[in-house]
Amino acid sequence: MFSTARLRTQVQGQGRVRWAQRVCVAGLVIACLTSSGCGYSMRRPFPQQVKTVYVEMFQSREFRRGLEFTLTEALQKRILQDTPYKIADKSTADTMITGEVLEVRQNTLGRNFYTGKPRQLQATFIIRFQWKDMRNGQILADQPRFVQSIEYIPPTGETFDYAADEALDELAERIVEQMMSSW
Numbered sequence: 001m002f003s004t005a006r007l008r009t010q011v012q013g014q015g016r017v018r019w020a021q022r023v024c025v026a027g028l029v030i031a032c033l034t035s036s037g038c039g040y041s042m043r044r045p046f047p048q049q050v051k052t053v054y055v056e057m058f059q060s061r062e063f064r065r066g067l068e069f070t071l072t073e074a075l076q077k078r079i080l081q082d083t084p085y086k087i088a089d090k091s092t093a094d095t096m097i098t099g100e101v102l103e104v105r106q107n108t109l110g111r112n113f114y115t116g117k118p119r120q121l122q123a124t125f126i127i128r129f130q131w132k133d134m135r136n137g138q139i140l141a142d143q144p145r146f147v148q149s150i151e152y153i154p155p156t157g158e159t160f161d162y163a164a165d166e167a168l169d170e171l172a173e174r175i176v177e178q179m180m181s182s183w
Contacts, residue, residue: 046083046180050133053085054093058127059100067101067164071127074172082176095140097175099129102145106160109151117154123163124149129175141178146171 055076058068075097076087090096103126110120125148131141150167152158 046085050085050094052088052093052095053079053083054088054090054096054134055079056090056096056098058098058129062101062104064104064164067104067125067168070165071099071101071168071171074169075175078169078172078176079179082173083179093134095131095133097129097131099127102126102128104164112155119155120151120153121160121163122149122151123160123167125164125167125171127171131179143175143178146174148174 055072058072058075060068079085080087088094103124105124105126107122107124108118108120109122111117112119127146127148128144129141129146130139130143132139148167148171150163150170152160152163152166
């Protein structure tokens with residue numbers, strides 16, 4: 001003969017087992033659904049026939065030297081980091097990127113009321129670039145005027161060099177996006 005307390009304990013125990021089974025089944029279902037991903041890939045849609053890129057040293061029309069080196073280096077790093085491509089020599093590369101720093105502008109956005117010194121500045125970088133398939137001569141991307149602006153605040157220690165590094169890195173990222181969207 002069962003007592004009510006013992007019967008209640010058995011029913012509660014069965015309820016816990018069923019609850020644990022439901023949690024396990026739900027976990028397995030979620031794991032299967034997230035791993036299958038409905039056929040989508042996290043990989044960016046870059047052309048598969050291109051394997052290597054040669055990044056020619058950017059030219060510069062600007063008085064400020066070093067911008068072309070910084071942009072070329074940033075672009076090479078972005079290509080290695082964000083694309084399936086490898087950097088290669090000009091003689092062996094499938095494609096080539098060429099470009100030029102056309103202009104750099106600085107504008108004052110705000111002045112200190114008491115001293116008249118710039119409180120906030122904006123640097124605007126204007127470049128051009130072209131991505132060309134070396135195997136057949138086809139132009140894959142051509143941007144004759146590509147603009148990137150960045151704001152910086154000198155009183156907080158931000159300098160033009162800081163702004164230039166940030167803007168050129170953003171330009172490199174946008175060039176890689178153009179490489180992706182040109183297909």
